[in-house]
Amino acid sequence: MKVLAVDTSSIVATVAILEDDKLIGEYVLNHKKTHSQKLMPIISEIMLSAELKASDIDVFAVAIGPGSFTGLRIGVATVKGLAHAVNRPVVGISTLDGLAYNMPFCRHIICPIMDARRRQVYNALYRWVDDDLMIIEAPRALALEQLIQELKEKNEKVVFTGDGVEAFKDMLSAGLGDLCAFAPASVRMQKASSIAQLALRKALRGETESYLTLAPFYLRKSQAEREYEQRCCGKSQ
Incomplete structure (x- = not known):
């Protein structure tokens, strides 16, 4: 096919x-x-x-x-x-499914983020289970502060990808500390x-x-x- x-x-x-x-x-x-x-x-x-x-x-x-x-x-x-x-x-x-699929077999939660303007991000949460990409949270538009708080409560390592990383990397690092990591630029697009x-x-x-x-x-x-x-x-x- x-x-x-x-x-x-x-x-x-x-x-x-x-x-x-x-x-x-x-x-x-x-x-x-x-x-x-x-x-x-x-x-x-x-x-x-x-x-x-x-x-x-x-x-x-x-x-x-x-x-x-x-x-x-x-x-x-x-x-x-x-x-x-x-x-x-x-x-x-x-689009968010595609961004997450760029990161096969990542062991952590995957969070694609895209700048939605007005301090909001388009985002979703995913996890690889064997060779299947599972959706934890379906695509939504959230205030960045709300997303950070939600991820804090999960208390798990999260890998961010997507064009929102460049815009919000400092805020995510400040809000989540060691709980966050960022995909290489080559797989963020x-x-x-x-x-x-x-x-x-x-x-x-x-x-x-x-x-x-x-x-x-x-x-x-x-x-x-x-x-x-x-x-x-x-x-x-």
Whole structure:
């Protein structure tokens, strides 16, 4: 089974092709260009290098969030278009699941964090049990102080990963001391190969969906939506 996976949930644009358990190719670009400029050229280049056409792909996968609202929309729309063109199923994968999957067989709790602004982080908690990545806490948006307090109460070693590490490393170290550790920078960024592997597992269990129903998972409303609701509520009072 061939899987083409995309992750555009952050500044990183990454695309991978997996055939069963073999990684055919992966492209990771961590640069300032927008995803609308770079995603399709990356997909075209990796497909050309792998000597594949869209019709050769069995399943298309994408990181559906949380993350950058614009980035998620671009990634999801691109995968929907590709799947529609060749009538293939799709699989949506949590961005946080993908980040945790970058750290196979870590013995400690894994906590991917992404900067959600307003002193909040998108996060979830995971643990490897044998060769399965188990979810301890599902994806949520929390105030950083609330997350630190929750982890203090667990009193277990936690390894942080994701782009939130750079922004909040000092606060996490101060709040958790020896209970916290940080993944190397090389595995803290999104990797489409992890999205592809998670998608393959779901596809083999029959857990795919139509491109018609695929949608981003934002976790919270955008700033524009919140401001609109506040204006509407103010007018109705």
